[in-house]
Amino acid sequence: MTRLQGQPASRGTVLGRARLRLPQVQETGEKRIAAGAVDQELQRLHRATDAARAEMRELRSRLQGALPAEVGEFLDLHAMLLDDPELLAALDELVRSKRYSASYALRVQRDRLAQVFQGMEDAYLKSRLDDLDHVIGRIQSFLHKRPNNVKGLSGEILVCENVAPSELAQLQSQGVVGIVSSSGNTLSHSAILARSLHMPLVVGASAVLNRINDGDVLIVDGGSGEIVIEPAAADLRQYRARQRELAREQRELGRLRGKPTRTVDGVEITLLANAESQDDVTQAHALGARGLGLYRTEFLFLQRNQLPNEEEQFRVYRDTVLGMSGLPVTIRTLDLGADKADRTGLVVGTEENPALGLRGVRLSLARPKVSDTQLRAILRSSGYGPVRILVPMISTREEIMAVRRRLSRLAALLRNEGHEVAENIPVGAMIEVPAAAIALECFIDQVDFLSIGTNDLVQYLLAADRNNEAVSELYSPLHPAVLRLVLQVIETAQRHGTPVAVCGEIAGDARMTPLLLALGLTEFSLHPGTLLEVRRAIRSMDLSALRAQAPQLLAARDRRGIERWVASVGND
Numbered sequence: 001m002t003r004l005q006g007q008p009a010s011r012g013t014v015l016g017r018a019r020l021r022l023p024q025v026q027e028t029g030e031k032r033i034a035a036g037a038v039d040q041e042l043q044r045l046h047r048a049t050d051a052a053r054a055e056m057r058e059l060r061s062r063l064q065g066a067l068p069a070e071v072g073e074f075l076d077l078h079a080m081l082l083d084d085p086e087l088l089a090a091l092d093e094l095v096r097s098k099r100y101s102a103s104y105a106l107r108v109q110r111d112r113l114a115q116v117f118q119g120m121e122d123a124y125l126k127s128r129l130d131d132l133d134h135v136i137g138r139i140q141s142f143l144h145k146r147p148n149n150v151k152g153l154s155g156e157i158l159v160c161e162n163v164a165p166s167e168l169a170q171l172q173s174q175g176v177v178g179i180v181s182s183s184g185n186t187l188s189h190s191a192i193l194a195r196s197l198h199m200p201l202v203v204g205a206s207a208v209l210n211r212i213n214d215g216d217v218l219i220v221d222g223g224s225g226e227i228v229i230e231p232a233a234a235d236l237r238q239y240r241a242r243q244r245e246l247a248r249e250q251r252e253l254g255r256l257r258g259k260p261t262r263t264v265d266g267v268e269i270t271l272l273a274n275a276e277s278q279d280d281v282t283q284a285h286a287l288g289a290r291g292l293g294l295y296r297t298e299f300l301f302l303q304r305n306q307l308p309n310e311e312e313q314f315r316v317y318r319d320t321v322l323g324m325s326g327l328p329v330t331i332r333t334l335d336l337g338a339d340k341a342d343r344t345g346l347v348v349g350t351e352e353n354p355a356l357g358l359r360g361v362r363l364s365l366a367r368p369k370v371s372d373t374q375l376r377a378i379l380r381s382s383g384y385g386p387v388r389i390l391v392p393m394i395s396t397r398e399e400i401m402a403v404r405r406r407l408s409r410l411a412a413l414l415r416n417e418g419h420e421v422a423e424n425i426p427v428g429a430m431i432e433v434p435a436a437a438i439a440l441e442c443f444i445d446q447v448d449f450l451s452i453g454t455n456d457l458v459q460y461l462l463a464a465d466r467n468n469e470a471v472s473e474l475y476s477p478l479h480p481a482v483l484r485l486v487l488q489v490i491e492t493a494q495r496h497g498t499p500v501a502v503c504g505e506i507a508g509d510a511r512m513t514p515l516l517l518a519l520g521l522t523e524f525s526l527h528p529g530t531l532l533e534v535r536r537a538i539r540s541m542d543l544s545a546l547r548a549q550a551p552q553l554l555a556a557r558d559r560r561g562i563e564r565w566v567a568s569v570g571n572d
């Protein structure tokens, strides 16, 4: 039994077999084997090489005559590489004398050869590196091939380098019960979506690709980030106890369903829900959310090759509105880009710096047809219940005015066509670009409400990519600059009588509830899975006492100081 630690990204404890997915270019880390295991490791390597060779031969004969000449050449080249005595001898040598694992030997040899290829003058030969990677990749995949009795993905835990938001739903429908990734961040869109899908996820567990073998039995705790490989009897016992404890906690929290969200001193706090799917909508409604504060529409655009048309979008938005039966539904216009790149070709995949590129409202304004289709669908859904429109990535007054102009024109057109469109639909801005937060006074007269997107605000304010594990320590909402800016936005909004919520992940983290209340926040938009915990926290807090402690919070000079403040009020 071995334990590894990653960052907890989506709660839930699961027990299942590992399904290892190695990255395209083999990043197998250094792994050495015991002296007594050399012969066995060599046998594994030879079996995998033989299997790759047999596969190649099979493919060649199956496709005989049906191949364009150049494809045949590639196959021949691959076969040649697999037969190259120097390559094979070098691999054996690495296992025998250095005691490298077969996987690691393959990687070392691949890197050695890659250097030779890259040093070549001839562009054609240079480009053959891809062939080398393909061949090495085939051997790697045979090395990690699972025993024949394990089929499909059902009940399995995916162990991978990274998981894209676009593949999560599919993995779940294939039966994957949990995911562990060697990189990634707890506030990435993949993590947000995993929470929405109730898929336990641990990210940033750097050692997993080297330490976990395909088919290993794992216990993954998405709440603590712990991964147990080949659990012992005591671990299994503990796992069952944890399952029972979680069920108990859920039952206890369940008593708070539909209860008021009121502080000890009697102040009502509004809890809205973030939703990405119809399930989220159902859950939000059942738990007593006061509406949807953020309906992320981009998930409708992922995992498909064609853009959804007006009718399809309209049905989804209308059903969302109907699902909340009269409570306000805040539909956010498309926020594709950066880490939410789609397959429809809408997002420019070649941008050097996508987080600073054509995303959110910028993309909508650059692609008016796509945007109009979405706005028409949203406007039509307003005939079925209260709808608010939220615009992401606002950084200038012009952007919000441009969206407003489009909306007025489209609403008039739709009414002419005979559709019911509500009057005075509230239009709001996401405050997630620091410029918008700082210059809020310059455009607040153009918005009906605001929603602070701390996930992006933190990344842009601290210049720390929310998806880059290397800067995950820096990427934290607990920076004095973040607190000051959030406070400034809340105060400006309140001065103007403009409703303001926080819809970033911090809103759903019950540990952060006292901090947000101390900053004066009275509206939270959070994932329904966290709603009851935050309600429980709010019901245990005295708002006026917290507000009185805000100066100490704002006086903290670093993250530790802020954490100390949070811990001290948590213990009150």
Ligand code: PEP
Pocket: 192, 294, 296, 335, 432, 452, 453, 454, 455, 456, 457, 503, 504, 505
């Ligand atoms: C945010 O940036 O905080 C936010 C809520 O939007 P998203 O996570 O979808 O970028």
Ligand code: MG
Pocket: 392, 432, 453, 455, 456
């Ligand atoms: Mg955002």
